[in-house]
Amino acid sequence: xxxxxxxxxxxxxxxxxxxxxxxxxxxxxxxxxxxxxxxxxxxxxxxxxxxxxxxxxxxxxxxxxxxxxxxxxxxxxxxxxxxxxxxxxxxxxxxxxxxxxxxxxxxxxxxxxxxxxxxxxxxxxxxxxxxxxxxxxxxxxxxxxxxxxxxxxxxxxxxxxxxxxxxxxxxxxxxxxxxxxxxxxxxxxxxxxxxxxxxxxxxxxxxxxxxx
Ligand SMILES: C[S@@+](CC[C@H](N)C(=O)[O-])C[C@H]1O[C@@H](n2cnc3c(N)ncnc32)[C@H](O)[C@@H]1O
Numbered sequence: 001x002x003x004x005x006x007x008x009x010x011x012x013x014x015x016x017x018x019x020x021x022x023x024x025x026x027x028x029x030x031x032x033x034x035x036x037x038x039x040x041x042x043x044x045x046x047x048x049x050x051x052x053x054x055x056x057x058x059x060x061x062x063x064x065x066x067x068x069x070x071x072x073x074x075x076x077x078x079x080x081x082x083x084x085x086x087x088x089x090x091x092x093x094x095x096x097x098x099x100x101x102x103x104x105x106x107x108x109x110x111x112x113x114x115x116x117x118x119x120x121x122x123x124x125x126x127x128x129x130x131x132x133x134x135x136x137x138x139x140x141x142x143x144x145x146x147x148x149x150x151x152x153x154x155x156x157x158x159x160x161x162x163x164x165x166x167x168x169x170x171x172x173x174x175x176x177x178x179x180x181x182x183x184x185x186x187x188x189x190x191x192x193x194x195x196x197x198x199x200x201x202x203x204x205x206x207x208x209x210x211x212x
Contacts, residue, residue: 006041016203016204031057036135047059056104065084137163139180165203
């Protein structure tokens with residue numbers, strides 16, 4: 001996103017997702033969106049900018065704003081997460097204020113397993129049209145995010161997994177349990193009768209729910 005009023009310090013979203021989302025989002029036409037992992041709000045602002053051009057949007061963002069283990073002390077990408085959270089608030093405020101239609105933004109500061117479980121407990125099963133899973137990159141967390149998100153997604157809705165091929169550079173090589181791929185593979189294999197994979201470049205994996 002090149003708009004100078006946004007404060008982004010990376011181009012993860014532009015690099016990995018934007019070109020696919022430019023085509024995919026109008027096809028899904030989502031009105032109720034859930035994002036797990038918002039960071040500075042690059043993907044959230046994209047969704048607000050893009051969807052609010054033509055319709056109202058309800059966007060729910062979950063993040064601890066503590067970073068993944070790669071952002072924490074001693075991690076490979078140590079970052080001041082309180083500044084990241086401030087930039088998220090700044091960026092999404094601008095996006096919602098200039099939106100063409102009504103945008104209801106709900107922010108949940110907490111761990112995704114807890115926040116997703118609370119949504120299910122509130123009766124939000126089948127509520128969302130599009131869910132973006134871009135939180136923890138640890139395989140056990142990604143598996144839980146996937147399974148809980150599947151419950152929250154409506155039939156025909158789409159689950160998007162970021163970082164399908166992401167690997168953390170570690171001094172001893174790579175550790176598959178610290179990567180999303182084995183969790184996304186396990187989910188897509190176990191749910192193969194209830195989902196279909198949408199053809200797209202492999203840095204993200206897109207899965208459409210076809211039955212409960
Ligand atoms: C890669 S960033 C998200 C990037 C964002 N979607 C974008 O496009 O700019 C991952 C985010 O997930 C959050 N996160 C990591 N583990 C989490 C967990 N278990 N629950 C909730 N959020 C988590 C981190 O705080 C971080 O902000």
